[in-house]
Amino acid sequence: MNASFLVSPSLRGWFAASELAPHIETFVERLVRDGYSCRTAANHVDSVAHFARWMSRTRLKVERLDEGAIQRFLDRHLPRCDCPPPVHRNRRDLSAGCHLLLRVLRDQGIVPAPMAKTDHVKEELCRFDEHMRCARGLCEGTWRSFRLRRDQGDCALHGVVARAFRTRLGPHDEVADE
Numbered sequence: 001m002n003a004s005f006l007v008s009p010s011l012r013g014w015f016a017a018s019e020l021a022p023h024i025e026t027f028v029e030r031l032v033r034d035g036y037s038c039r040t041a042a043n044h045v046d047s048v049a050h051f052a053r054w055m056s057r058t059r060l061k062v063e064r065l066d067e068g069a070i071q072r073f074l075d076r077h078l079p080r081c082d083c084p085p086p087v088h089r090n091r092r093d094l095s096a097g098c099h100l101l102l103r104v105l106r107d108q109g110i111v112p113a114p115m116a117k118t119d120h121v122k123e124e125l126c127r128f129d130e131h132m133r134c135a136r137g138l139c140e141g142t143w144r145s146f147r148l149r150r151d152q153g154d155c156a157l158h159g160v161v162a163r164a165f166r167t168r169l170g171p172h173d174e175v176a177d178e
């Protein structure tokens with residue numbers, strides 16, 4: 001499908017100069033397939049054109065696109081935006097268009113899926129495990145018992161263990177017990 005019917009001629013240059021250029025057709029196809037009216041779809045495309053311009057100016061790679069990047073665009077760029085007409089500046093529209101774009105790019109495998117919150121926690125715990133086991137030479141049996149209780153949701157455990165380790169590690173190498 002030729003996406004040009006939804007892209008305003010004055011905004012084509014913004015897409016062409018950005019990393020989104022190869023993906024705009026897919027984006028428009030998705031809007032059409034999902035049943036958006038022409039007007040709403042064109043609104044999303046205009047919003048994404050503004051985002052494309054910002055991406056070019058900040059040299060943001062498409063694979064680095066995520067919710068944080070959209071937030072920076074909306075919170076930092078938009079209030080000071082001096083992009084030339086016919087730039088689209090409605091925050092709600094921009095947010096909707098950018099998040100829709102992100103979803104389409106993730107569905108296409110262009111942008112990696114977000115790391116789940118639980119993965120972040122697991123990652124931190126793994127690093128902490130490794131640190132305590134290797135760097136601190138903690139006895140494997142003691143550590144296994146701690147991990148078991150922690151994994152079973154013993155919330156009070158962290159404070160207890162932190163205090164124990166603080167004694168063991170000395171005053172300059174504490175483990176926070178917050």
Ligand SMILES: [Zn+2]
Nearest residue numbers: 081082083087
């Ligand atoms: Zn702008």
